Amino acid sequence: MNQHPTLAFIGAGNMARAIIGGLISNGFPAAKIRASSPTIDRLADLKSQGLFVTTDNAEAMSSADIVVLAVKPQMLKAVLQPLAAAAARNKPLFISVAAGITSQSINKWLGGDQAIVRCMPNTPALVKMGANGLFANASVSEAQRSQAVSVLSATGLTLWVEQEEQLHAVTAVSGSAPAYYFLFMEAMIAAAEKQGLSKEVATQLTLQTARGAAEMALQSDVDPAELRRRVTSPKGTTEQAILSFQANHLDRLVEEAMQACAARSVSMAKELGDD
Template identity: 80%
Template structure:
C-alpha cells in the first residue's frame, strides 16, 4: 500500500493469522498492526513478529483506522456491543470475515452509522492462495474500499459483489469450496489404492494432478469445459470416466450440495442476526 493505516485484528485465529502473515511478508509494517485474543498463548507468536498484542479488544481498537473482526460468529454480538462506544467516537472501517453475519446486524450492534465491509474468505488464505468475496455497505468510502481490497489481497484473490445476498453464493462456491475438492481428492486416493497403488503414491498422484489441473485452468484462455473436452478423446480412457460421472449425475450432486451450503448460510444469518 502507498500508505499504511493502523490495523486492529479482533480475534487471532487462523484467518486473522493468514491475513497478518500475508501482510507482514508483503512488507506491511508490523508496528502498524494490533491484535487481541482472550488467551495469551494465541498472541505470543504474533507479538514475536513485532505486533502490539492485548487481551483487551477495546485497547486493540484504540487509534485503529481499520478493524478486522475475526471472532467466531456466535461471539460477534457480545464482542461488538463491547466495541460500540469506541466505534461511535473513532469511526474506523470494519471488515468482518465471519460467515452469515449481515452488515446490518454488525452495524446495529456497533451502534449504527458504521462503514462495514463483509468478506467471505476461504482456508487457502493460509498459503496465500485464498479467494475473498467482498461486500461494502453504503457508509464505505471509495478510499476504504481500496483499503479493504489491499488488505485482503495479501491472502489471494479479491472480488466484489454489489448485492450482499450474493455472499451466500460466494460461500457455496469458494468459502466452502476447498472442502469439496478435499473430498474428491480423498475419493481419488481411496480408488487408487483399491486399484493397487500404495497410499503414498496415490496421494502424490492425486494432489499433483489437482494442482496441475487448477494451474492449467487459471492460465488457459478457454473454459474448464473446453479443457475437459480436449483431454477426453472419443472412446478413450478419460471419456469413459467422464461418462460414468455424468451417468451418476455428478453435476446434479454438485448443484444440490451448493444449494444446501447457501441455504445454511442464510439460516446462520437468521439465527445469529438481529434483522
C-alpha cells in the same frame, strides 16, 4: 497501501494470522498492526513479530483505521456491543470475516452508521491462495474499498459482489468449497488404492494432478468445459470416466450440494443475526 493505516485484529485465530502473515510478507510494517485475544498466551508469537497485542478489544482498536473482525460468528454480538462507544468515536473501517452475520447486524451491534465490509474468505488463505468475496455497505467510501482490497489481497484473490445476499453463493462456490475438493481427492485416493497403488503414490499423484489442473485452468484462455473436451478423446480412457460421472449425474450432485451450503448460510444469518 502507500501510507500504511493502523490495523487492529479482534480475534487472532487462523484467518487473522493468515491475513497478518500475508501483510507482513508483503512489506506491511508489523508495528502498524494490533491484535487482541481473550488469552495472552495465544498472542506471544505475534508479539515476537513486532505486533502490539492485548486482551482488551477496545485497546486494540483505539486509533485504528481498519478493524478486522475475526471472531467466531456466534461470539460476534457479545464482542461488538461493548465496542459501540469506541466505534462511534473513531469511525474506522470494519472488515468482518465472520461467516453469515450480515452488515446490518454488525452495524446495529456497533451502534449504527459504521463503514462495514464483509468478507467471505476460504482456508487456502493460509497458504496465500485464498479466494475472498467482498461486500461493502453504503457507508464505505471508495478509498476504504481500496484499503479493504489491499488488506485482503494479502491472502489471495479478492472480488466484489454488489448485493450482500450474493455472499451466500460465494460461501457455496469458494468459502466452503475447499472441502469439496478434499472430499473428491479422498475418493480418488481410495479408488486408486483399490486398483493397487500404495496410499503414498495415490496421494501424491492425486494432489499433483489437482494442482496441475487448477494451474492449467488459471493460465488458459478457454473455460474449464473446453479444457475438459480437449483432453477427452472419443472412445478413450478419459471419455469412459467422464461418461460414468455424467451417468451418475455429477452436475446435479454438485448443484444440490451448493444449494444446501447456501441455504445453511442463509439460516445461520437468521439464527445468529439481529436484523
